[in-house]
Amino acid sequence: MSGFAIKYPFFIIMMCLMIAVVGVVTVARMPVDLFPHINIPVVVVATFYSGMPPEQIESDITGRFERFFTLGSGIDHMESRSLPGVSLIKIYFQPGMNADAAVSEISNLAMADLRRLPPGTLPPVILKFDASSLPVCLVTLKGTGLTETQLRDLGQYNVRNQIANVPGSSVPMPFGGKYRQIQVYVDPVKLQANQLSVMDVVRSVNDSNLILPAGDVRIGPKDFNIYTNSQLPTTEEINQLPLKTVGNASVMVGDVGRAMDAAQIQNSIVRVDGQKSVYLPVLKQGGDSNTIAIVNGIKASLQDLFDVPKQLVAKVVFDQSIYVKTAIRNLGNEGGIGLVLTALMILIFLGSMRATVAVMLSIPLSAFAAFLALNIGGSTINTMVLGGLALAFSRLIDNSVVVLENIFRHLEMGEPPQEAAEKGGREMGLPVLAATFTTAIVFFPVIFLYGVSRFLFTALALAVVLSLFASYAVAMTVVPLFCAKFIHKVEADEEEGHDLRRSRFGRFVRWFNHKYEAMLAKYDVTVGRTLMRPAATVIGILGVCLLTLALYPLLGVSFFPRTDPGQFMINIKAPTGTRIELTDQYVKKIEDDIRKIVAPRDLGVIVSNIGVQPGFSSMYTSNSGQHTATVQVSLKDGHEVGSYEYMRRVREKLADDLPELSTYFQSGGLVDAVIN
Structure with missing residues (x-):
C-alpha cells in the first residue's frame, strides 16, 4: 500500500x-439523536366498548x-391494561424483528x-411503535377568554392537523379540555303530562337533523346535485321541534325541556402552571x-398557525431536544479538547x-470515513x-506513529x-x-x-472498529506519502532542529526530553529492584487485586450512569373510586407543595x-381512571x-x-425512558 501511495500520489x-x-x-x-435506533417492535391493540366496566373488559x-x-x-x-370501556394490550417482540410483519400478524389474529x-364491540385499533417512540415535547394551548371546550376543539381540529405533518413525528389526540355536546334536558313531569317518553324526544331530534340526497336537476349545460338539508344550526331550533300534535296544537321540545350548548361530563383535566x-x-x-x-419543525409550524384565535397561546414545553443538543455538544467539546491535547x-x-501534522491527519480522515460507513448502514x-470515536482518538494515531x-x-x-x-510503510504493514x-x-x-444493550453498544463498537481500520489505511498510504514529500533527510532535520533549539518551544522540548529521560532512568532503576525481589512483587500485586475485589461490593451497580434531565414526573393514585373533582384538589395541593419546594x-x-x-388518548398516558393523575415538572x-x-x-x-x-416518581428524561 505504501508503494502504491507514493507511486500514485494524485x-x-x-x-x-x-x-x-x-x-x-x-x-x-445525518440525523442527530441521543441514542441509536433501538429496533424492538411494540404493537398496541386498543379495543373500545363504551360503558363496560374494567372487570368485564378484562375477562x-x-x-x-x-x-x-x-x-x-x-x-x-x-x-395489558383494562380501563372503563377500553382494553389496551402492548405486545413486545424479539429485538430486530420486522415491525411491519409483527403488525400484520397481530392484525390477522385480532380479526x-x-x-x-361481546356483541357491539368495535373492531380493535392496531398501532405500531418501538422502543424509540418516545415523547420529544408537549405543545400546550391556553388563552385568555377561551373555554376548555374551545381549547379542545382548537387542539383537535386546528393545531393538531397543522403540526402533525412534521416528518418523523406522531401527534395523538389532545389531553384535557371538554368535548362539546348539544344536550336536551327534559322534565319528567312534563313528559308524563303530555304522555311522551325520552325516546320520543330522541326520535324527533334524529329525524329532524338530517342531510339526505334528493337526486339531481339538469338545467341547460349544468347538472345540479340536490340535497335535503334539515340540520339544526342553533339550540333554539331544537326547542321548536314538534314532538306530538294534539288537535290543532303541537307539543314542542321546548314545552317539555330545553336544549343547551354544553359539554360531556369531564373525565380529563389538564392544567399548565395552574x-x-x-x-x-x-x-x-x-x-x-x-x-x-422534529422539535424544530413543531416550533416552526406553531409560528405559522392559521385559522386560530389571536388570543391562543401555543407553546412547546418539556423540549427533549435541548437535552440531546447539550449532550452532543458536550461530547463534541470533550472530543475536541482531547484532540488538541493529543496533538x-x-x-x-x-x-x-x-x-x-503527518500523524494528526489520521484522526479527521478516519473519523470522516467512519461516518460515511455508518451513514450507509x-x-x-x-x-x-x-463516544466510540472519542474513545478511539488515542488509538487512531498509534498506527501512524509506528x-x-x-x-x-x-x-x-x-x-x-x-x-x-516506501520501506518504512511496507515493513510495518503486517505488524x-x-x-x-x-x-x-x-x-x-x-x-x-441482547435487548437494549445490543443496540447501544453495537453503535459504539462499530464507530471504534470502522475508525480503526480507516486509520490503518491512512497510516499505510497518507503518512508514507506525506513523509516522502515533506520530511527531509537527517541532515536537513538537524538544520531545522538548530532553528528549533533557538526558539522558546525548542528550549521547552529540550527541557521536557531531559526530564523525560531522567524519569526513564528512575523507572529503569525501579524495574531492576522489582525484578530482584519477585516474591515481594507478586505478593504486592495480589494484595492490590484482593483490595480491589473487597471494594467491589461497596460500588453502586447501574445499567447506565444517572443524568440530570432537568425535569421529573410524579404518578399519583388516589383511592379507587375517587371522583375527578377530588383528585383535582389533591393535585392542586401537590402543585402548591412543588412551588414551595422548588426555588422560583x-x-x-x-x-x-x-x-x-x-378513547385513543388512553394509549398515551399512564392514567387509568379519574383517581389517577400525573404531574410533570420542568426546571429551568x-x-x-x-x-x-x-x-x-x-x-x-x-x-x-x-x-x-x-x-411514583420518574426522572422524565430520554435516558430513563429509553433504558426502561
Missing part, C-alpha cells in the same frame, strides 16, 4: 479530499385477546378473534427520526511540526457513536525520503494490521448482547394531567439544585401531607 490526494468533502456533507445531513376482551395472541411468533412478552367478542389548558404530546416515530429536527503531546514527544449521530517512527529510522540510515517512506485486529477483536463479544429561579413549568378520557436551564434532589424533597413532603395517596 489518486491518494483525491481520495482524501473526497472523503473530507463527502464526510463533511454526510455529518451535516371478555383483554384476556381473550391475550390468550389468542400467544399464537403469534417472535413475541417476547405482553402487557380472527373478533367474532368471539391554568386549565389542553396539551398535545409529540412523539418521535421509530426508525431514523431526528429528535432535534500537543505528539508535538512535544516528536519535536517536529511536520511529523505532528443507516446509523445516526448519537452519544454512543461520538509507521512514522520506522520511516524516521530509515531516514537516519541515510536513505532518500521516498525510499525510506500494524495485527495490532489493529487485536484492538478490534475486543468488541466482537458485543454481538452476543429553578422552576420552569408544571403540567398536570388528571384522569383519562376513554442552569438550575442550581438537581432534579433528583428536588424529587427527594417532594417525595418526603407528599408522604407527610398526603399519606392516603400512592406516588
Whole structure:
C-alpha cells in the first residue's frame, strides 16, 4: 500500500479530499439523536366498548385477546391494561424483528378473534411503535377568554392537523379540555303530562337533523346535485321541534325541556402552571427520526398557525431536544479538547511540526470515513457513536506513529525520503494490521448482547472498529506519502532542529526530553529492584487485586450512569373510586407543595394531567381512571439544585401531607425512558 501511495500520489490526494468533502456533507445531513435506533417492535391493540366496566373488559376482551395472541411468533412478552370501556394490550417482540410483519400478524389474529367478542364491540385499533417512540415535547394551548371546550376543539381540529405533518413525528389526540355536546334536558313531569317518553324526544331530534340526497336537476349545460338539508344550526331550533300534535296544537321540545350548548361530563383535566389548558404530546416515530429536527419543525409550524384565535397561546414545553443538543455538544467539546491535547503531546514527544501534522491527519480522515460507513448502514449521530470515536482518538494515531517512527529510522540510515517512506510503510504493514485486529477483536463479544444493550453498544463498537481500520489505511498510504514529500533527510532535520533549539518551544522540548529521560532512568532503576525481589512483587500485586475485589461490593451497580434531565414526573393514585373533582384538589395541593419546594429561579413549568378520557388518548398516558393523575415538572436551564434532589424533597413532603395517596416518581428524561 505504501508503494502504491507514493507511486500514485494524485489518486491518494483525491481520495482524501473526497472523503473530507463527502464526510463533511454526510455529518451535516445525518440525523442527530441521543441514542441509536433501538429496533424492538411494540404493537398496541386498543379495543373500545363504551360503558363496560374494567372487570368485564378484562375477562371478555383483554384476556381473550391475550390468550389468542400467544399464537403469534417472535413475541417476547405482553402487557395489558383494562380501563372503563377500553382494553389496551402492548405486545413486545424479539429485538430486530420486522415491525411491519409483527403488525400484520397481530392484525390477522385480532380479526380472527373478533367474532368471539361481546356483541357491539368495535373492531380493535392496531398501532405500531418501538422502543424509540418516545415523547420529544408537549405543545400546550391556553388563552385568555377561551373555554376548555374551545381549547379542545382548537387542539383537535386546528393545531393538531397543522403540526402533525412534521416528518418523523406522531401527534395523538389532545389531553384535557371538554368535548362539546348539544344536550336536551327534559322534565319528567312534563313528559308524563303530555304522555311522551325520552325516546320520543330522541326520535324527533334524529329525524329532524338530517342531510339526505334528493337526486339531481339538469338545467341547460349544468347538472345540479340536490340535497335535503334539515340540520339544526342553533339550540333554539331544537326547542321548536314538534314532538306530538294534539288537535290543532303541537307539543314542542321546548314545552317539555330545553336544549343547551354544553359539554360531556369531564373525565380529563389538564392544567399548565395552574391554568386549565389542553396539551398535545409529540412523539418521535421509530426508525431514523431526528429528535432535534422534529422539535424544530413543531416550533416552526406553531409560528405559522392559521385559522386560530389571536388570543391562543401555543407553546412547546418539556423540549427533549435541548437535552440531546447539550449532550452532543458536550461530547463534541470533550472530543475536541482531547484532540488538541493529543496533538500537543505528539508535538512535544516528536519535536517536529511536520511529523505532528503527518500523524494528526489520521484522526479527521478516519473519523470522516467512519461516518460515511455508518451513514450507509443507516446509523445516526448519537452519544454512543461520538463516544466510540472519542474513545478511539488515542488509538487512531498509534498506527501512524509506528509507521512514522520506522520511516524516521530509515531516514537516519541515510536513505532518500521516498525510499525510506516506501520501506518504512511496507515493513510495518503486517505488524500494524495485527495490532489493529487485536484492538478490534475486543468488541466482537458485543454481538452476543441482547435487548437494549445490543443496540447501544453495537453503535459504539462499530464507530471504534470502522475508525480503526480507516486509520490503518491512512497510516499505510497518507503518512508514507506525506513523509516522502515533506520530511527531509537527517541532515536537513538537524538544520531545522538548530532553528528549533533557538526558539522558546525548542528550549521547552529540550527541557521536557531531559526530564523525560531522567524519569526513564528512575523507572529503569525501579524495574531492576522489582525484578530482584519477585516474591515481594507478586505478593504486592495480589494484595492490590484482593483490595480491589473487597471494594467491589461497596460500588453502586447501574445499567447506565444517572443524568440530570432537568425535569421529573410524579404518578399519583388516589383511592379507587375517587371522583375527578377530588383528585383535582389533591393535585392542586401537590402543585402548591412543588412551588414551595422548588426555588422560583429553578422552576420552569408544571403540567398536570388528571384522569383519562376513554378513547385513543388512553394509549398515551399512564392514567387509568379519574383517581389517577400525573404531574410533570420542568426546571429551568442552569438550575442550581438537581432534579433528583428536588424529587427527594417532594417525595418526603407528599408522604407527610398526603399519606392516603400512592406516588411514583420518574426522572422524565430520554435516558430513563429509553433504558426502561
